Amino acid sequence: MSRRALIALFALAFLVALAATAPLSVALAVSGAPARGLSAQTVSGGVWRGELRGAAFGGLPLGDLRVGLDPLSLVVGRASLWFEGETSAAPKGRLQATRSGLSLHKLNGAVPVERVLTGLPLEGRLVFQDARVAFSGGACREAGGRVALRGVPVGGLGVELEADGPLACVNQDLVAALTGPVVSVEVRIAGDGGYRARTTVQAADAAIRGFERTATGQVRTDEGRIGR
Secondary structure (H helix, E strand, O other): OOHHHHHHHHHHHHHHHHHHOOEHHHHHHHHOOHHHOEEOOEEEEEOOOEEEEEEEEOOEEEEEEEEEEOHHHHHOOOOEEEEEEOOOOOOEEEEEEOOOOEEEEEEEEEEEHHHHEOOOOOOOEEEEEEEEEEEEOOEEEEEEEEEEEEEEEOOOOOOEEEEEEEEEEEOOEEEEEEEOOOEEEEEEEOOOOEEEEEEEEOOOOOOOOOOEEEOOEEEEEEEEEEOO
16 A cells, blocks of 8 residues: 555544544534524534434424434435434434435324424324425425324314324425324425414314314314424
């Protein structure tokens, strides 16, 4: 091995070692993740394994997460962060940097409905199943996987309702069309974090507070912002 090649090898090894000891906060700042939708109340630990407290992605609250850089993603030139919650039911998945934002991949786990769709007259859990979402230039560019509503009491009916459905991009909005035996919910989320939700309950007998009786069921439309 020539002297020049040896110097280059040692320089590369030094840079890799330096990166391995870098704080997670520095790595996130360099990646531009905060400007692309990732936020946290506090950041601690190293680039390979750290912690985000009070994390959120595009307004979607993810809670407290363990997070780290995927070294294999550097080989293909597309930095990717893995994350996981502190319990088996907490959100886990991957965040991947793109030219104009961050994309969310393989999202699994549950979050409280009221922490995501604030103002919506529903409680319970949103359960993500291999969900993926990518926004670019304020528009939904890619979406897939499924999301489900679990354990949702509505208007004093005395039962917990459930619905599930796919995620898709429709006219630049992220749309979740959830259906179940009794309740259906269509949620449209714009690139600025605003949402519009139409909830329909098939309850022919008792009137539900806050809903309007129509030919298709009892309906309510709400608007708000994700996580606010």
